[in-house]
Amino acid sequence: MQQQDNNQTKMVGKQSILFLKPPCILSAASIAGKKEGEGPLGSLFDMIEEDPLAGKKTWEEAESELMKRAAQKALEKSGLASMDIRYLIGGDLLGQLIATSFGIGELEIPMLGIYGACSTMGEAITIGSILVEGGFADRVMAITSSHFAGAEKQFRFPLDYGNQRPYSASWTVTGSGAVIIGDQSLTPKDNQAQIVIKGVTIGKIVDYGLKDSMNMGAAMAPAAFETIKQNFEDLGVEPSYYDKIITGDLGYVGKNILIDLLKEKNYDISGNHMDCGIEIFDKDNQDTHAGGSGCGCSAITLAGYILKQLREGTWKRVLFIPTGALLSQVSFNEGNSVPGIAHAVILERS
Amino acid sequence: MQQQDNNQTKMVGKQSILFLKPPCILSAASIAGKKEGEGPLGSLFDMIEEDPLAGKKTWEEAESELMKRAAQKALEKSGLASMDIRYLIGGDLLGQLIATSFGIGELEIPMLGIYGACSTMGEAITIGSILVEGGFADRVMAITSSHFAGAEKQFRFPLDYGNQRPYSASWTVTGSGAVIIGDQSLTPKDNQAQIVIKGVTIGKIVDYGLKDSMNMGAAMAPAAFETIKQNFEDLGVEPSYYDKIITGDLGYVGKNILIDLLKEKNYDISGNHMDCGIEIFDKDNQDTHAGGSGCGCSAITLAGYILKQLREGTWKRVLFIPTGALLSQVSFNEGNSVPGIAHAVILERS
Numbered sequence: 001m002q003q004q005d006n007n008q009t010k011m012v013g014k015q016s017i018l019f020l021k022p023p024c025i026l027s028a029a030s031i032a033g034k035k036e037g038e039g040p041l042g043s044l045f046d047m048i049e050e051d052p053l054a055g056k057k058t059w060e061e062a063e064s065e066l067m068k069r070a071a072q073k074a075l076e077k078s079g080l081a082s083m084d085i086r087y088l089i090g091g092d093l094l095g096q097l098i099a100t101s102f103g104i105g106e107l108e109i110p111m112l113g114i115y116g117a118c119s120t121m122g123e124a125i126t127i128g129s130i131l132v133e134g135g136f137a138d139r140v141m142a143i144t145s146s147h148f149a150g151a152e153k154q155f156r157f158p159l160d161y162g163n164q165r166p167y168s169a170s171w172t173v174t175g176s177g178a179v180i181i182g183d184q185s186l187t188p189k190d191n192q193a194q195i196v197i198k199g200v201t202i203g204k205i206v207d208y209g210l211k212d213s214m215n216m217g218a219a220m221a222p223a224a225f226e227t228i229k230q231n232f233e234d235l236g237v238e239p240s241y242y243d244k245i246i247t248g249d250l251g252y253v254g255k256n257i258l259i260d261l262l263k264e265k266n267y268d269i270s271g272n273h274m275d276c277g278i279e280i281f282d283k284d285n286q287d288t289h290a291g292g293s294g295c296g297c298s299a300i301t302l303a304g305y306i307l308k309q310l311r312e313g314t315w316k317r318v319l320f321i322p323t324g325a326l327l328s329q330v331s332f333n334e335g336n337s338v339p340g341i342a343h344a345v346i347l348e349r350s
Numbered sequence: 351m352q353q354q355d356n357n358q359t360k361m362v363g364k365q366s367i368l369f370l371k372p373p374c375i376l377s378a379a380s381i382a383g384k385k386e387g388e389g390p391l392g393s394l395f396d397m398i399e400e401d402p403l404a405g406k407k408t409w410e411e412a413e414s415e416l417m418k419r420a421a422q423k424a425l426e427k428s429g430l431a432s433m434d435i436r437y438l439i440g441g442d443l444l445g446q447l448i449a450t451s452f453g454i455g456e457l458e459i460p461m462l463g464i465y466g467a468c469s470t471m472g473e474a475i476t477i478g479s480i481l482v483e484g485g486f487a488d489r490v491m492a493i494t495s496s497h498f499a500g501a502e503k504q505f506r507f508p509l510d511y512g513n514q515r516p517y518s519a520s521w522t523v524t525g526s527g528a529v530i531i532g533d534q535s536l537t538p539k540d541n542q543a544q545i546v547i548k549g550v551t552i553g554k555i556v557d558y559g560l561k562d563s564m565n566m567g568a569a570m571a572p573a574a575f576e577t578i579k580q581n582f583e584d585l586g587v588e589p590s591y592y593d594k595i596i597t598g599d600l601g602y603v604g605k606n607i608l609i610d611l612l613k614e615k616n617y618d619i620s621g622n623h624m625d626c627g628i629e630i631f632d633k634d635n636q637d638t639h640a641g642g643s644g645c646g647c648s649a650i651t652l653a654g655y656i657l658k659q660l661r662e663g664t665w666k667r668v669l670f671i672p673t674g675a676l677l678s679q680v681s682f683n684e685g686n687s688v689p690g691i692a693h694a695v696i697l698e699r700s
Contacts, residue, residue: 010485011436015460017486058684086361087552095445095504096678097465101689105555110365111691112473112552113465113676115447123462127477134484135360136367154445154680202437202462205455326463328446330504334408339451341461 010133013234015201015227022196022348023132026139026180027078030303031070033148033174036292039281044304045175046073052149052174059150060098063176066296067092067103067145070176070303074141078180082107085180086137089127091120092145092295093172094154095328099145103176109141117324118220118249119203120144121177121299122343125320128181129197129345138183145176146294155213155329168215170251170277170293177299184350195310198317198346201234203227205326207339213325213332217254217277217290220323223340224250225261227321231344232267239269243315246306248298248322248342249277251291276301276322298322310349318347360483363584365551365577372546372698373482376489376530377428380653381420383498383524386642389631394654395525396423402499402524409500410448413526416646417442417453417495420526420653424491428530432457435530436487439477441470442495442645443522444504445678449495453526459491467674468570468599469553470494471527471649472693475670478531479547479695488533495526496644505563505679518565520601520627520643527649529657534700544700545660548667550693551584553577555676557689563675563682567604567627567640570673573690574600575611577671581694582617589619593665596656598648598672598692599627601641626651626672648672660699668697 012018030045037048047069054062067090075082088109092099097113104111116123124142131137149159151172157163184196206223224247232238239245239262250258255278259270276298277291302320309315323342332338362368380395387398397419404412417440425432438459442449447463454461466473474492481487499509501522507513534546556573574597582588589595589612600608605625612619626648627641652670659665673692682688 011487015436060680060684086365091465093446094678095680096443096467096676098676098678098681098686101555101676102681102686105557105689108554110552110554112477113691115441115463115465117446127462130480130484130486134480134486136480136484137361202460204458204460205451207455326446326448326451328444328448330410330445331448331452334410336448336452339455341463 015230016199016234018199019133021133021184022198023129023181024184025195025307026182026186027074028179028303028307029070029073029077030177030300031066031175032300036173036175036280039286041280041305044308045300059147059153060094063099063145063147063150064103066176067099067143070178071104071107071141071143074178074180082109085109085139085141087112087131088141089114089124090143091115093151116341117326118293118295119322119324119341119343120295122322122345125179125197125345126200126202126343132181132183139180141178141180143178144295144299146172146296148172148174151294165289166214167289168253170216170249170290171288172294173280173292173297175296175300177296177303179303193311194350195307196348196350198348201227201231201344203342205339205341207337209337211337213327213338215253216293216325217251218257219325219338220340221250221254221257223342224258224321224323227342227344229265231319239267239272242272242317242319244272244274245269245319246274246276249293250275250323251277253290310347313349316349320345320347365580366549366584368549369483371483371534372548373479373531374534375545375657376532376536377424378529378653378657379420379423379427380527380650381416381525382650386523386525386630389636391630391655394658395650409497409503410444413449413495413497413500414453416526417449417493420528421454421457421491421493424528424530432459435459435489435491437462437481438491439464439474440493441465443467443501466691467676468643468645469672469674469691469693470645472672472695475529475547475695476550476552476693482531482533489530491528491530493528494645494649496522496646498522498524501644515639516564517639518603520566520599520640521638522644523630523642523647525646525650527646527653529653543661545657546698546700548696548698550695551577551581553692555689555691557687559687561687563677563688565603566643566675567601568607569675569688570690571600571604571607573692574608574671574673577692577694579615581669589617589622592622592667592669594622594624595619595669596624596626599643600625600673601627603640660697663699666699670695670697
């Protein structure tokens with residue numbers, strides 16, 4: 001890997017940042033829906049909510065409730081109170097981020113709302129790490145959520161229509177994941193191995209002209225490709241630098257496209273690539289077609305599974321790349337393409 | 351004002367940041383619609399687009415086009431190319447930020463998408479300044495937009511319905527404003543007085559339970575109040591510390607509420623308060639009721655008017671507080687309240 005130069009700049013290559021004092025993940029929490037709880041990762045989530053409405057009256061309120069519980073659980077696991085979190089960075093898939101606005105308001109933490117479709121957890125951790133490492137905050141929370149029924153209503157059809165889904169369609173994950181990031185000196189309470197955020201690569205909007213909202217994996221794969229390639233170039237590393245290269249929700253269709261695009265540039269990630277959308281559901285028994293998706297997909301896979309593997313030392317260094325499809329009901333109805341974006345976060349066991 | 355302590359922390363009080371090396375505004379650009387061009391600030395905008403569709407087929411594409419032109423103008427005025435901008439921080443009012451996603455994609459600048467309703471320009475400058483001051487980027491662009499027809503379609507009714515608007519309703523500004531922020535060493539090309547971003551106060555979600563989407567000034571005033579009060583407390587200053595305290599789009603209704611709320615806390619801002627939504631239209635002759643609103647409102651007032659007053663020395667120090675109403679069509683239809691949020695930026699002539 002390239003060394004940072006004498007000026008100790010954090011700016012590396014064209015799009016990447018390497019932190020001089022990598023911030024640390026103080027705690028993480030996840031809440032998942034019933035279907036996610038029945039999937040291969042089910043036992044790893046902190047909480048499973050069996051009721052799709054989470055005791056509320058609407059899908060949107062249900063999603064807000066999941067987000068609130070994930071935030072509270074992350075606080076509880078870290079032994080912190082909401083007043084200990086200086087800023088919260090959060091977002092969701094719904095228009096005008098209403099799951100977030102109504103979910104975390106009562107925590108009374110100053111908030112930066114963000115939107116990157118399903119890449120939002122990557123963006124939240126990026127901004128959160130920057131706030132901590134730059135000395136702008138001691139502790140921050142990065143949080144995202146998604147809800148199957150809310151997302152179908154938002155982007156496609158209300159569930160009651162019973163419309164059929166093509167095999168290229170993904171299944172929006174119901175769940176919320178939260179991560180508390182702090183200065184390395186703020187050691188986790190339980191003295192487990194520290195996981196630090198070593199750096200990030202902030203992605204560009206990438207538009208290959210695809211127009212199918214039922215094939216988001218294909219729409220997002222080029223964005224994942226560009227960000228991963230740029231990360232390798234900026235840092236001067238090969239795929240083997242990472243134990244795992246983990247995309248957010250490309251699913252089965254997008255995974256193959258990503259691997260092929262990188263192969264054309266002589267990067268072979270076929271041996272160490274993983275996709276949260278593929279891991280979260282059982283393809284054969286859960287009828288989720290291309291795999292899971294949504295801001296919550298990569299967030300709960302990170303909080304429940306990826307961080308656990310790092311803590312236990314199964315993996316030492318991971319490139320985590322949540323991927324987003326930048327469409328809306330309006331842009332789709334007006335015949336626009338579906339641009340993608342992906343932000344990469346380098347996680348390392350210290 | 352309180353001095354920063356010996357540890358040179360940037361964290362001040364509960365929610366504020368004071369930069370040790372305040373970043374500088376390298377250039378700013380604005381594009382406005384026909385109505386805004388006919389308003390009191392019309393002559394100050396860089397460009398006026400007379401065609402509400404800006405030569406495009408849909409309101410959303412028109413807004414994207416305005417954003418692209420504002421970005422290009424800001425680059426042109428600074429003598430920079432898009433590759434000189436390390437990161438772009440941008441957002442708009444539309445669901446899933448589609449004006450932004452389709453507006454600035456072709457600039458190929460790595461992007462962080464954000465959503466804070468009409469407070470978005472405050473959030474964009476906040477994150478942009480943090481990136482620059484923390485050494486994560488040399489130059490960034492903060493950009494937002496809004497479009498009257500797109501916003502009416504998104505939040506209320508399509509224009510063709512010809513629905514009547516109550517006097518408490520605001521008029522969404524058609525326009526886009528962009529600001530390029532850089533390290534102070536990157537002196538503006540024309541050697542004008544430097545304007546620096548001295549600090550920021552990141553706001554909380556504030557919900558007083560108001561439910562009227564046609565009275566957003568009243569919904570946002572409490573958020574502006576909380577952020578301004580916190581800024582005073584965190585910095586240990588009185589309202590007179592600022593030559594102007596400029597809110598985003600409270601309009602006539604919200605302005606009075608804000609002044610009253612602050613008076614109850616013994617802060618009198620009646621002498622130096624200004625609201626972009628009030629300044630941008632001529633109340634008597636433009637039939638805009640409570641005033642202008644939208645992400646574009648504070649953005650073009652900043653780029654066209656506020657920065658000019660600072661450059662010319664009319665004002666030396668300004669607190670700029672774009673204000674956002676966190677509602678969506680869905681949250682409104684489901685009978686939810688309209689929470690508000692406001693982020694404050696301290697601008698100073700060096």
